[in-house]
Amino acid sequence: xxxxxxxxxxxxxxxxxxxxxxxxxxxxxxxxxxxxxxxxxxxxxxxxxxxxxxxxxxxxxxxxxxxxxxxxxxxxxxxxxxxxxxxxxxxxxxxxxxxxxxxxxxxxxxxxxxxxxxxxxxxxxxxxxxxxxxxxxxxxxxxxxxxxxxxxxxxxxxxxxxxxxxxxxxxxxxxxxxxxxxxxxxxxxxxxxxxxxxxxxxxxxxxxxxxxxxxx
Numbered sequence: 001x002x003x004x005x006x007x008x009x010x011x012x013x014x015x016x017x018x019x020x021x022x023x024x025x026x027x028x029x030x031x032x033x034x035x036x037x038x039x040x041x042x043x044x045x046x047x048x049x050x051x052x053x054x055x056x057x058x059x060x061x062x063x064x065x066x067x068x069x070x071x072x073x074x075x076x077x078x079x080x081x082x083x084x085x086x087x088x089x090x091x092x093x094x095x096x097x098x099x100x101x102x103x104x105x106x107x108x109x110x111x112x113x114x115x116x117x118x119x120x121x122x123x124x125x126x127x128x129x130x131x132x133x134x135x136x137x138x139x140x141x142x143x144x145x146x147x148x149x150x151x152x153x154x155x156x157x158x159x160x161x162x163x164x165x166x167x168x169x170x171x172x173x174x175x176x177x178x179x180x181x182x183x184x185x186x187x188x189x190x191x192x193x194x195x196x197x198x199x200x201x202x203x204x205x206x207x208x209x210x211x212x213x214x215x216x
Contacts, residue, residue: 017097017098017099018097018098018099018101019075019096019097020100020103021100021101021102022106024107024112024113024116025074026074026075026076027107027113027116027117027120029070029073029074029076030074030100030120031116032067032070033127034057034059034067035067035070035071036124037056037057038053038057039076039077039095040127041053041056041057042077042093042095043095046094046095047080047092047093047094048092049090049092049093050064050065050068050090051090053068068091068093072093075096076096076100077093077096078094078095079092079093080092080093102117102120102121104121128206128208131206132152132208135150161213164213168211171209175207186202189202
């Protein structure tokens with residue numbers, strides 16, 4: 001299984017392009033439910049303080065700060081260089097890389113590792129599902145244009161494993177094209193974006209794709 005939590009989508013400066021989590025300690029540190037939420041929120045924001053993230057997850061600042069430090073201990077997030085710190089008492093954080101990936105085969109050498117990977121993968125899917133259900137609840141608040149643009153589809157195919165791998169690679173290539181163009185436009189209009197929305201009406205968009213074999 002290859003699971004990329006909110007990955008491959010946002011450039012955050014000079015960070016490494018992607019990091020593959022392969023050790024059990026980092027996997028467990030990342031897989032804590034609150035830390036998954038914090039990482040996702042930070043990934044979307046690019047830079048944020050514990051106070052800002054605490055408002056998003058409805059948690060105490062002290063608790064959020066603790067979990068952010070745990071993520072930082074494993075190199076998943078880092079202190080943002082050059083960020084405005086106001087009175088200097090609060091750190092600004094950013095992801096330490098542009099993307100994260102988890103691969104089942106990296107944890108198959110021990111039952112404990114495999115169980116941890118499965119638990120984290122399920123938690124990621126649960127949070128993605130929660131995000132989509134929240135959109136469905138909030139859908140009337142979006143403009144007709146956005147409601148029409150959003151999609152929820154289910155396709156059934158008859159493929160071989162190599163064909164599925166080729167399809168996945170083609171989809172990633174198409175998505176990367178839009179990732180790159182969207183990031184470039186975002187950077188060009190960053191000042192307007194900080195005010196809420198840039199001139200092109202650009203919003204954060206989540207795209208979740210799952211492909212897996214099954215038997216009836």
